Amino acid sequence: MLKLQKVLVREFKLNMTIGDTKDASFIDDWIQLAIKNRIKKLDLCIRKYTLPETIFVAESLTVLKLKGCKWPESPSIDQYPAFAFSRLRELSIVKVSDIDSVIINYLLSCCPLLEEFTLKRCDFHFLSVVHNPKLKKAIIGQVNDIRIEAPALITLYCAGDIVRPGGDLDLNVSSCNNVKELKIGRFELPNKFFEELNSKFPLLETLDTYLSCPDPIEISSHRLKRLDLRYCDEEAPRIFKINCKNLRHFKITCTGHSKLPIPILVNSSSLQEIQHNLHAINHLSEQWFLQFRRYLGMFQQQQVLDLSFSPLFDYVSAEIIEEDIPPISNIKHLHLHLRDSRSQNYTTLIDGLLRSCHPKILSASSAFNRLVMVLYETLMGREEKPKCCSGCNTKCWRHYLKAVKVIYFFDGDKFVRAPQKDALSDLFLTAEGLESIMLKLEW
Known part of the structure; x- marks a missing residue:
């Protein structure tokens, strides 16, 4: 037709x-x-x-x-x-073969009205974006050498190679004073990048980046409102300072084996929430929980925790002097995730975490139901008047927890809202394939 x-x-x-x-x-x-x-x-x-x-x-x-x-x-x-x-106002080129930087640069020169540009997985290392005065958003992946002159640019994403992360990024940015959102991943960024952040991006409001420099790092920005930082514990800087008076949301993601996040000094009168994502934890001890409790005590703001543990994490007990124990932190939400059912330390894990912090919401997810079952039994089966800490000056979490309410659980097929208390136990314990649960805790 x-x-x-x-x-x-x-x-x-x-x-x-x-x-x-x-x-x-x-x-x-x-x-x-x-x-x-x-x-x-x-x-x-x-x-x-x-x-x-x-x-x-x-x-x-x-x-x-x-x-x-x-x-x-x-x-x-x-x-x-x-x-x-x-x-053309929007151009996206992803995993296109037989195309090189010469062709891309020429195409960009033919698009004076271009507002959005995406380039990923095209196997070349140089890109020049200099003929696009209306460009507002650029997403560039697997390109190490980038030159951008775009006065209207608001959003810029740059990502290194997925297979070979950690390369150097040569980001030559000029006339980009209107950038408000900047995301850089899988590149090694020197201290100079953070030192020039305020001058190159004076209007920056959102920064999401990967840390790999072992030297102390400081970020200063007058307008930054959201900051997301990611690093591996083997590549972490020794200390991190944040001087951003308008910062409202801060998220830090650490992928490692046993170390806790790096010491962080945050100077912001506007900070509302801090989110900590700790992944691949595989070594726990009394000392680890003590350091974790001390780490959480660094922040006075509302905190959210997302903890992911390796399948076979181990635990080492140690004697802790009561005078060394810092005050406990109240947490908005604590989420636990485990990818396997082989671990034998669920009870110790739950006990250690609840001695480290008091979450208002506690959730857990796993491909296998044992973590969820142990969490449910530990919290719901506690004594109303525990006798476990008689004679000790420092009491465990059981003495402070007043009430527990199941909000929902997922049985592998659907989410189930918690019914009345008298019917909850039978329904929960007879469910098959339990994968997640969310509970509300009153301290």
Whole structure:
């Protein structure tokens, strides 16, 4: 029908893997027909397919998204039509083969109206974005050497190689004073990057980055409101200082084996919440819990904890002097996650965590139900008047916990809202495939 009449095609989207040349021929015809009918949005995710040269005459395009396909072998750059992509406002190129930085840089120079640009997994290392005065958002992955001059840029994401993380990032940013959101991952950033943060990005409000420099690091920003930091404990800086008077949300993610997050000094009168994500913990001891309790005591703000433990974490007991124990912290939400059922230390884990902090909400998830069951039995089966700490000046968590309420649990098939207390125990204990639970604790 489209061949017989002229109609306006606003969007053409195709996601498939071609099987033979006949499939490719059909797709070529569909794309050509769409272009003749003044297509506005072209979204192609086609494996084993070479793009047709007709895309270079699609002057009506405002959105072009390409993924998994192959760039046409011809024509050469000097043969591209002068009007190619002149109306384009959004360009996304992901895992496109046979395309290099020369072609990308030329394409960008042909897009004076471009507002959003995405480039990922295209196997080259240099990119220059200097001819796009209207560019507002750029997502760039697996490119180490980046030059950007974009006065309208608001959001910038840069990510290193997934397979070989930790390379150096040469980010040459000029005339980008309007950037408000900056995310950099899988790159090694020197101290100089943080020292120049305020001057290069004076309007920055959100920063998400990876830390790999062992030297002490300080971030100072007048307008920063959200800060997300990620690091591995083997690459962590010795100390971290944050001087951001308008910072409201702070999240730190540590992937390691046994170490706690680095010492952090936060200077912000506006900070509302701190989120700690600790992953792959595999070595616990009385000393670890004591340090964990001391670490949480560094912050007066509302805190959220997300702890992920290795399948076979071990535990080492040690004698702790009562005078060394710091005050306990009240936590908004504590979430526990375990990927395996082989560990034998659930009771010790729960006991140690509740001696380290008092969460208002406690949740747990695991592919196996034993963690959830032990958590339920430990909390619901406690004595109303515990006698476990008689003769000790420092009491355990059982003496401070007043009430426990199950909010919901997930039985592997659906979420189940907690019924009345008299029916809860039977329903919970007879459920199969328990994977998660959420409880409200009153201290």
